[in-house]
Amino acid sequence: MSEKKRRRGEAGPSATGKKSRPSSRADELRKQLKSDADILESIRRMSAASKSSTFKTLTLSDLNLSSACREVSDRDSSSVLLSIERAALDAARSILSGSGFSFDIPSRSSSNQLYVPELDRIVLRDKTSARIFANLSTVRKATITARVLSLVYAVLRRNIHVTKRDLFYTDVKLFQDQSHSDAVLDDVSCMLGCTRSSLHVVASEKGVVVGRLIFYDDGDRIDCTKMGIGGKAIPPNIDRVGDLESDALFILLVEKDAAFMRLAEDRFYNRFPCIIVTAKGQPDVATRLFLKRMKTELKLPVLALVDSDPYGLKILSVYMCGSKNMSYDSSNLTTPDIKWLGIRPSDLDKYQVPEQCRLPMTDQDVKAGKDLLEEDFVKRNEGWVKELEMMVKTRQKAEIQALSSFGFQYLSEVYLPLKIQQQDWL
Amino acid sequence: MSEKKRRRGEAGPSATGKKSRPSSRADELRKQLKSDADILESIRRMSAASKSSTFKTLTLSDLNLSSACREVSDRDSSSVLLSIERAALDAARSILSGSGFSFDIPSRSSSNQLYVPELDRIVLRDKTSARIFANLSTVRKATITARVLSLVYAVLRRNIHVTKRDLFYTDVKLFQDQSHSDAVLDDVSCMLGCTRSSLHVVASEKGVVVGRLIFYDDGDRIDCTKMGIGGKAIPPNIDRVGDLESDALFILLVEKDAAFMRLAEDRFYNRFPCIIVTAKGQPDVATRLFLKRMKTELKLPVLALVDSDPYGLKILSVYMCGSKNMSYDSSNLTTPDIKWLGIRPSDLDKYQVPEQCRLPMTDQDVKAGKDLLEEDFVKRNEGWVKELEMMVKTRQKAEIQALSSFGFQYLSEVYLPLKIQQQDWL
Structure with missing residues (x-):
């Protein structure tokens, strides 16, 4: 000194x-x-x-809440990549069997939120909804979800990091407004059970x-x-x-x-x-x-x-x-x-x-x-x-x-x- | 790598x-x-x-403008300290000779600003005004100026850096509002001919x-x-x-x-x-x-x-x-x-x-x-x-x-x- x-x-x-x-x-x-x-x-x-x-x-499983509630965790790229591949395979299998495809999306609405005093945190309950491709009311969101999954996959494969804004700009025609791609990104994060940082989308x-x-x-x-x-x-x-x-x-x-x-x-x-x-x-x-x-x-x-x-x-x-x-x-x-x-x-x-x-x-x-x-x-x-x-x-x-x-x-x-x-x- | x-x-x-x-x-x-x-x-x-x-x-003196215009420059602590001591001595001498004291403050108003095309910069003209202590309309500003000079002196002597907000808080009673101490700080900077960074007041x-x-x-x-x-x-x-x-x-x-x-x-x-x-x-x-x-x-x-x-x-x-x-x-x-x-x-x-x-x-x-x-x-x-x-x-x-x-x-x-x-x- x-x-x-x-x-x-x-x-x-x-x-x-x-x-x-x-x-x-x-x-x-x-x-x-x-x-x-x-x-x-x-x-x-x-x-x-x-x-x-x-x-x-404390974790949700310590409280025997892991099946009733949902949280996300940090996961490494290879495990997230695997989850995305699995989601894609599930969709393909479903399409081939003639049932079309849909994503099972956890609800993030406040009615699905729960304050757990033991954890001193808010967590999500287990309510989910089906985002069906072959349905007029959900086709757009299902498409955006598929697109975001593929974009995140590309980001993880290249081992780079991007911002929410970058993500939006890759397909403005589809996303129309950044709030749409942002919301689906949060959905994807919940669906895959990993944090947004694990998706390599950073603030x-x-x-x-x-x-x-x-x-x-x-x-x-x-x-x-x-x-x-x-x-x-x-x-x-x-x-x-x-x-x-x-x-x-x-x-x-x-x-x-x-x-x-x-x-x-x-x-x-x-x-x-x-x-x-x-x-x-x-x-x-x-x-x-x-x-x-x-x-x-x-x-x-x-x-x-x-x-x-x-x-x-x-x-x-x-x-x-x-x-x-x-x-x-x-x-x-x-x-x-x-x-x-x-x-x-x-x-x-x-x-x-x-x-x-x-x-x-x-x-x-x-x-x-x-x-x-x-x-x-x-x-x-x-x-x-x-x-x-x-x-x-x-x-x-x-x-x-x-x-x-x-x-x-x-x-x-x-x-x-x-x-x-x-x-x-x- | x-x-x-x-x-x-x-x-x-x-x-x-x-x-x-x-x-x-x-x-x-x-x-x-x-x-x-x-x-x-x-x-x-x-x-x-x-x-x-x-x-x-180019500088003002290259254009023979150094007497007609005014700019400030980076100066080291010891030279700024010297300038403040000189200002204090001038004031003391003036008081002892029975004339009270005042500061000669360069005007920063837009009427005193000049765009010099050769420099591609705005500079100040040489207009100044006397900030007289024994005058009801300027006594407050003269007091604040003296206080800011003494605060800056202390900062430079300790060889530390402070923010404008810190400066304000050292004498809220006198300054009343941060805009008052901020403005006088700029005056002092012009008066001493040095940058605000030279006064060790940083953003x-x-x-x-x-x-x-x-x-x-x-x-x-x-x-x-x-x-x-x-x-x-x-x-x-x-x-x-x-x-x-x-x-x-x-x-x-x-x-x-x-x-x-x-x-x-x-x-x-x-x-x-x-x-x-x-x-x-x-x-x-x-x-x-x-x-x-x-x-x-x-x-x-x-x-x-x-x-x-x-x-x-x-x-x-x-x-x-x-x-x-x-x-x-x-x-x-x-x-x-x-x-x-x-x-x-x-x-x-x-x-x-x-x-x-x-x-x-x-x-x-x-x-x-x-x-x-x-x-x-x-x-x-x-x-x-x-x-x-x-x-x-x-x-x-x-x-x-x-x-x-x-x-x-x-x-x-x-x-x-x-x-x-x-x-x-x-």
Whole structure:
């Protein structure tokens, strides 16, 4: 580590605007900080627990639900290719026997969705419908399904990845509108019982990662401690990601890129071994898959740093529980057990965030907050309920960057170290 | 290079949907492709011309305009610190002599802007106004200016980087609204004659880069041929980027991340040595600075791949000419002489893009196209005028991904190689 880097990584009194504002509370908190070794001890215990935990993500078959419900899983190309070949053979056999052909498509409608509390996920029930070729009302969809199957087959055979938009453009005449090919792609995914990533149809990525992680992206070894301040862009194709290695003690999930930049520039991960990841706002599929992958393979606790507002919690919920329209894929996209580190409504007073750095919540914000209080993922966590109730009651929200009022590096030098030292997460 | 990678990089007939559609033109064009060595010869000449060109970006002083006009330039921290100290000393001296103090602020209003055809840039004229502390109408702005100067000073002294939002949050009571601190930051930048990056106030990045480029990001060596498919996130702080090295023959500027992903996965840069960069839509400041830096230091031609619509050309114009509200910083942000490779309106017929993959232009699109025809950067290039006139006349637009109708890898295997072979750029 160069001298320059070390200097920036060091804790020290902020040079910024201390005298012009009463920030005695900030100084007081700074003084509470123990040595880095002591602080690390706090997280080490949690990290060890996470690694040794025999906790296993429950599956549908653990609950004897595998025949009544349906989920998809990651499968390798050769097995997906085999399934498509089998579907084609079935169709051919059916045609030769004079019965025409049809596809048996799982229903993805909300009436066929089921929330399984034990899994804390939404899954699909087993309702399916026949998509018959020789039927005026289903012939178009059956044709599109056959076409999508053949396109996916070609993609897998070439061992490349494409986007939904690419898929649409290969036959605009048939698909007419991208929503039609997109919907059938989801059908095909359910029908074959594999994730959309297994079909090699990927979403564009916008997430970045930095810190104590080494992985392979399409055969290239990526050392995320050597990715400067910009970090490594998270790859769109998770199946080309492999061999994750890490000596980190935790994963720090950050809502916004400004906070990410602060932590990357301060090389926060050198002082507190961690992996820092952000989707720069609303989580995209690639970042969610990447987080899930890290959590599963490295068995690290995940601490989340989001704005103290309903939107910040909603972002957490997408990482944890997924979104309704991808429910059939929920087990592959969701990372349960994320700890809410901050910024929490109670932090505003604890850290004495100045009044003028807090923002008033709009009526819509308050409604969103109240709606969240009805959500299962919130209700299961008493601490979260209390925090949310406080947010709705005080009608105040705050961004992560509000901490800049105590100095630009307060986040990396005081707030986060103290949070970890006090094991202050929910 | 692994066997897998080489295979994907190879040219070959597309396996996708060839027989189901009349794509004889696509096959015909594929047959026109010469050997890679021959194709490379086409670009090598252009690249060599670019490297040996004694062409120098004109400056205001070349035109004897440096006293009448004003521009900012990149300056190192120590020189900016010195300027701030000098401003503070001037103020102190003025106060001690009983005259109070004021700042001399360059006007950034449009009446003070000047388009200099020789530079093909907008610059500021020399009008300034006194921001007097002891005057009711300017006391607030003078105070904010002093505060921003002191904040920037602290940032530079600590050798860190912050965002505009961070700056705002350090004194919400004074700034009240972020637009106030943002505006004064631009004033300070003009007053000190340095870029916003020189003040270490950075914008969040969203661009990615991949290909034949090695550079240092905050001291870490980044080899962009080893960044997998995801690529390297472009760093927000350009002053920490250094030591660019490349054996590329050109820079390929791509509008959208889907096309970027296609080229990254196919390792297009291994077959045709190039650097591939995208801002994923509207260009952000970090990506513009990075492109400018590559172009200037590596002296490589820049070829642009954008959608065939007015929006694609507007994106080109932002890279080339900048935006009006950053006019004082235009020489640092703009990359003149970008070649329009495609997708061009004439390509739609040349490549026989199927009718159903072309999109009708809305009235608003057509108006935007006509407005572009009035812009100087278009008018200077006869070829561009013709293409735009064709677009407006046919009222058809097309996305880069429309090429997927000829096979998912048509872009990397046929379209781009043929474009280069035929030196088909404007």
